[in-house]
Amino acid sequence: MRIVSNTAVSLDGKTTLVLDKHEFLGSEEDRKNMSRLRAQADAILVGGSSFRNWPYPLLPHSDDLEKCDPQKKWLQVVVSRRMNFDNILSNFISVKQLQLLFFTRKDSCPPHFPHEVLSYSDDPTIPQIVDELAQRGINTLLIEAGGNLITQFIRHNLLHEIYITICPKIIGNNRSPSLVDGTGLDRFLVPQMTLKECRTVKNEVFLHYVL
Numbered sequence: 001m002r003i004v005s006n007t008a009v010s011l012d013g014k015t016t017l018v019l020d021k022h023e024f025l026g027s028e029e030d031r032k033n034m035s036r037l038r039a040q041a042d043a044i045l046v047g048g049s050s051f052r053n054w055p056y057p058l059l060p061h062s063d064d065l066e067k068c069d070p071q072k073k074w075l076q077v078v079v080s081r082r083m084n085f086d087n088i089l090s091n092f093i094s095v096k097q098l099q100l101l102f103f104t105r106k107d108s109c110p111p112h113f114p115h116e117v118l119s120y121s122d123d124p125t126i127p128q129i130v131d132e133l134a135q136r137g138i139n140t141l142l143i144e145a146g147g148n149l150i151t152q153f154i155r156h157n158l159l160h161e162i163y164i165t166i167c168p169k170i171i172g173n174n175r176s177p178s179l180v181d182g183t184g185l186d187r188f189l190v191p192q193m194t195l196k197e198c199r200t201v202k203n204e205v206f207l208h209y210v211l
């Protein structure tokens with residue numbers, strides 16, 4: 001399985017100003033780039049916090065959608081401990097091109113949850129999630145999660161490509177989330193990356209690295 005991430009960051013490497021609010025850092029060109037990556041993917045993964053901040057179907061935009069197989073159905077994967085998604089799941093009713101799949105721990109699984117849930121005795125690990133998606137025939141997994149989950153993929157050596165859009169903004173708050181968060185990586189896990197593409201459009205830089 002090919003596993004890629006796509007993130008828009010400020011000049012100081014932050015992904016958003018505050019944790020509990022969704023902000024578009026990028027321009028229209030960045031959103032087009034995101035749409036093309038979604039069109040290439042079979043599954044798109046976020047964490048619970050990103051899902052609450054942007055509780056909408058993560059699908060390609062209509063012009064990219066038209067170029068895809070009309071039968072294609074994307075899997076939107078949500079990884080969560082808290083599973084507190086009251087009032088937002090109705091946004092997914094009657095979205096035919098998308099199926100939601102939640103990964104959580106057994107003691108967090110709400111009864112009568114209206115979408116498919118896979119629960120584990122402890123927090124689901126990245127290898128467990130990747131194995132499950134591989135068994136379901138997912139060839140390309142796009143991670144649109146924040147730095148917390150991206151770090152977990154890198155730590156397990158399960159992130160193969162990174163797309164980054166550098167946006168001409170400075171956020172400058174040391175509590176703002178960044179591309180890679182959490183406790184950080186051990187020195188020997190710091191990945192060596194190869195630059196595959198560097199594209200500049202107006203004031204933004206689109207980078208594509210392979211790990």
Ligand SMILES: NC(=O)c1ccc[n+]([C@@H]2O[C@H](COP(=O)([O-])OP(=O)(O)OC[C@H]3O[C@@H](n4cnc5c(N)ncnc54)[C@H](OP(=O)(O)O)[C@@H]3O)[C@@H](O)[C@H]2O)c1
Nearest residue numbers: 007008015019047048049050080081082123145146147148
């Ligand atoms: N600029 C960008 O391109 C971009 C992209 C993505 C996100 N963001 C922003 O970044 C911020 C969120 O960052 P984040 O790192 O907290 O993102 P996240 O993608 O929501 O990941 C963190 C959440 O994932 C769940 N989680 C993580 N590891 C887990 C595990 N092993 N088992 C079960 N659940 C697990 C938890 O959800 P629960 O809280 O539900 O338990 C946790 O709060 C948001 O403000 C978002 O809008 C920006």
